[in-house]
Amino acid sequence: METKILIVEDEPGLAKLHRDYLQQSGFVTEWLAEGLEVVSWVKEHSPALILLDLMLPGKDGLEICEEIRTFSDVPIIMITARVEEVDRLLGLELGADDYICKPFSPREVVARVKTVLRRSSPPPQEEQQLLTVDEESYQAILQGEKLDLTAVEFKLLSVLAKKPGRIYSRDQLMDLLYNDQRIICDRTIDSHIKKLRKKIAVTAPKLEVIHSIYGAGYKYEKL
Numbered sequence: 348m349e350t351k352i353l354i355v356e357d358e359p360g361l362a363k364l365h366r367d368y369l370q371q372s373g374f375v376t377e378w379l380a381e382g383l384e385v386v387s388w389v390k391e392h393s394p395a396l397i398l399l400d401l402m403l404p405g406k407d408g409l410e411i412c413e414e415i416r417t418f419s420d421v422p423i424i425m426i427t428a429r430v431e432e433v434d435r436l437l438g439l440e441l442g443a444d445d446y447i448c449k450p451f452s453p454r455e456v457v458a459r460v461k462t463v464l465r466r467s468s469p470p471p472q473e474e475q476q477l478l479t480v481d482e483e484s485y486q487a488i489l490q491g492e493k494l495d496l497t498a499v500e501f502k503l504l505s506v507l508a509k510k511p512g513r514i515y516s517r518d519q520l521m522d523l524l525y526n527d528q529r530i531i532c533d534r535t536i537d538s539h540i541k542k543l544r545k546k547i548a549v550t551a552p553k554l555e556v557i558h559s560i561y562g563a564g565y566k567y568e569k570l
Contacts, residue, residue, distance in 0.1 A: 352396050357404055362380070381404055428449040499539055
């Protein structure tokens with residue numbers, strides 16, 4: 348089955364470089380140079396991943412990413428030369444899965460594409476059985492044992508585990524956990540993470556699945 352990568356880049360030379368290297372690695376590529384064309388194309392063609400440049404004619408990459416996230420979870424790698432945007436992309440506030448800063452090597456792009464595709468693909472059956480999160484019953488089963496979690500701890504684990512490898516900032520997690528507009532200190536998230544790690548350690552002492560990303564937030568890694 349072919350893996351289609353959409354390249355959104357207004358510099359033809361750079362777009363061709365991406366296409367050549369990705370095709371050499373076995374990917375099928377499509378190229379768009381105009382920002383206004385991207386959303387409708389994605390809805391029609393459903394690519395496996397999008398390489399999305401930040402600066403585009405018509406509509407910039409930030410707007411495109413936000414719009415795509417209203418209807419699709421397709422992996423998106425943002426490409427930027429604007430250093431001031433890195434903090435936003437690091438926090439992945441727009442729903443991007445990764446980012447690359449210009450200048451970069453085409454080999455790095457291929458490596459990032461493979462990494463993001465690998466972590467966004469469904470885990471093998473035996474891997475799924477190590478952690479099961481049932482949102483209807485509010486139960487999390489780790490290595491065959493039920494985790495004794497509070498409602499907030501369960502929701503936190505559920506949010507992180509849905510997107511292995513994706514970094515969530517504290518603000519994002521607060522918005523997802525507390526939708527009643529209450530005022531919460533961002534360090535409350537740190538406290539919940541600490542308690543959740545302790546409860547996971549009771550069942551699996553050597554297992555570390557929730558990782559802190561300095562200056563950005565937290566992520567869950569597949570078991």
